[in-house]
Amino acid sequence: SNLQLNEKEDKPKSEENGEKCSFKDKAAQSLLNKLIRSNLVNTTNQVEVLQRDPNSPLYSVKSFEELRLKPPLLQGVYAMGFNRPSKIQENALPMMLAEPPQNLIAQSQSGTGKTAAFVLAMLSHVDPSNKWPQCLCVSPTYELALQTGKVIEQMGKFYPEVKLMYAIRGNKLERGMKLQEQIVIGTPGTVLDWCQKLKFIDPKKIKVFVLDEADVMIATQGHLDQSIRIQRMLPKTCQMLLFSATFEETVWNFAKRIIPDPNIIKLKREEETLDTIKQYYVVCNSKEEKFQALCNIYGAITIAQAMIFCHTRRTAGWLAGELSKEGHQVALLSGEMQVEQRAAVIQRFREGKEKVLVTTNVCARGIDVEQVSVVINFDLPVDKDGNPDNETYLHRIGRTGRFGKRGLAINMVDSKFSMNILNRIQEHFNKKIEKLDTDDLDEIE
Numbered sequence: 517s518n519l520q521l522n523e524k525e526d527k528p529k530s531e532e533n534g535e536k537c538s539f540k541d542k543a544a545q546s547l548l549n550k551l552i553r554s555n556l557v558n559t560t561n562q563v564e565v566l567q568r569d570p571n572s573p574l575y576s577v578k579s580f581e582e583l584r585l586k587p588p589l590l591q592g593v594y595a596m597g598f599n600r601p602s603k604i605q606e607n608a609l610p611m612m613l614a615e616p617p618q619n620l621i622a623q624s625q626s627g628t629g630k631t632a633a634f635v636l637a638m639l640s641h642v643d644p645s646n647k648w649p650q651c652l653c654v655s656p657t658y659e660l661a662l663q664t665g666k667v668i669e670q671m672g673k674f675y676p677e678v679k680l681m682y683a684i685r686g687n688k689l690e691r692g693m694k695l696q697e698q699i700v701i702g703t704p705g706t707v708l709d710w711c712q713k714l715k716f717i718d719p720k721k722i723k724v725f726v727l728d729e730a731d732v733m734i735a736t737q738g739h740l741d742q743s744i745r746i747q748r749m750l751p752k753t754c755q756m757l758l759f760s761a762t763f764e765e766t767v768w769n770f771a772k773r774i775i776p777d778p779n780i781i782k783l784k785r786e787e788e789t790l791d792t793i794k795q796y797y798v799v800c801n802s803k804e805e806k807f808q809a810l811c812n813i814y815g816a817i818t819i820a821q822a823m824i825f826c827h828t829r830r831t832a833g834w835l836a837g838e839l840s841k842e843g844h845q846v847a848l849l850s851g852e853m854q855v856e857q858r859a860a861v862i863q864r865f866r867e868g869k870e871k872v873l874v875t876t877n878v879c880a881r882g883i884d885v886e887q888v889s890v891v892i893n894f895d896l897p898v899d900k901d902g903n904p905d906n907e908t909y910l911h912r913i914g915r916t917g918r919f920g921k922r923g924l925a926i927n928m929v930d931s932k933f934s935m936n937i938l939n940r941i942q943e944h945f946n947k948k949i950e951k952l953d954t955d956d957l958d959e960i961e
């Protein structure tokens with residue numbers, strides 16, 4: 517893997533380059549989420565269901581038995597440790613397994629059980645006695661395809677007649693051959709080639725088409741176009757399923773373009789709030805002073821675990837070094853690390869092996885480390901135009917109501933510019949950020 521997140525660097529980027537970076541960021545973020553997630557996220561929000569035919573009854577299931585799965589699949593589900601369907605699975609599974617097949621657009625944040633749901637649908641619809649591809653799943657990258665493939669293998673463990681093939685660049689097959697595997701998972705370019713130019717797959721025989729990570733997929737025009745070209749080769753009777761973790765207008769337009777007559781299932785993200793957070797700021801004149809203030813804070817209060825955010829790799833590296841010299845056990849997340857390495861660092865931090873995690877902005881996006889008691893913005897979050905990045909600020913220090921442990925956030929200000937950013941963040945959230953004197957820290961604990 518050579519996926520890397522795009523961090524602030526000094527060179528300007530061309531438009532096309534920008535598109536590539538945003539795609540890589542999103543794909544890497546999504547992979548990171550998969551690598552660090554070991555169970556379902558807790559959600560308190562309600563699932564919204566929009567049926568294609570509002571008059572047909574709405575089925576939802578509370579157990580896997582109710583789905584009348586093939587015995588080896590039920591066995592596979594239980595062997596994975598699933599006791600009951602997740603929130604979105606309660607509604608999505610009956611729709612996906614209905615006869616005749618129904619199309620579906622489903623949106624919910626990562627970790628809510630989408631992958632497990634469509635894998636179960638693919639495995640259920642396969643006829644293992646037919647030795648040709650029947651289910652086609654497209655993913656944005658090779659690494660993401662591989663993760664889904666692993667789920668297929670786990671869930672299909674007791675159903676060994678069903679075989680899986682990866683349609684990815686580098687997987688070279690002999691000309692003129694026909695695939696015998698019932699499930700093919702791959703990236704759009706290769707899948708398209710295998711259907712169209714090389715004819716390893718007969719698209720007319722596909723019964724289930726899955727487009728996973730639609731929000732990542734459409735970050736490049738190439739993937740978007742290829743996905744549509746694949747979809748056009750499929751028969752009218754083919755079941756079409758689209759999944760996305762987010763639902764901006766662009767994803768929605770794409771989804772409606774590619775999935776005919778869909779049912780729609782949405783599960784809103786858990787809202788984050790600053791209500792349970794005490795926010796402070798510290799005024800300094802340089803990064804050395806900021807480091808000194810940090811040491812003072814460490815000397816004054818007990819910090820179980822802290823995350824410290826920096827704007828650039830260079831600052832993050834420097835700070836991690838300084839903290840190590842002070843005797844802290846520091847974990848460092850940085851964009852030149854591969855996604856798997858980053859996942860390992862986060863895992864160690866979660867297990868409490870390190871007490872301080874120093875990271876750049878981009879790297880830590882989307883990471884939830886619930887036990888962190890203190891978040892330090894060594895640099896305030898700004899977007900590429902130098903405006904306050906309120907969303908990132910909220911995501912870093914905000915908590916969901918459910919896990920609303922009290923938290924502490926400390927912002928380091930080192931210039932007029934950053935003071936202005938701080939004021940604008942304060943105004944945006946309409947929540948006071950108190951000034952902290954790091955030579956007199958009695959007040960915060």
Ligand code: ADP
Pocket residue numbers: 553554555556557596597598599600601602605624625626627628629630631632633
């Ligand atoms: P998503 O595709 O939405 O990111 P996944 O299908 O990967 O979500 O599920 C997230 C995690 O939860 C995975 O570790 C998966 O094994 C687990 N999981 C999925 N469905 C269930 C379930 N019904 N019960 C328990 N765990 C589940």
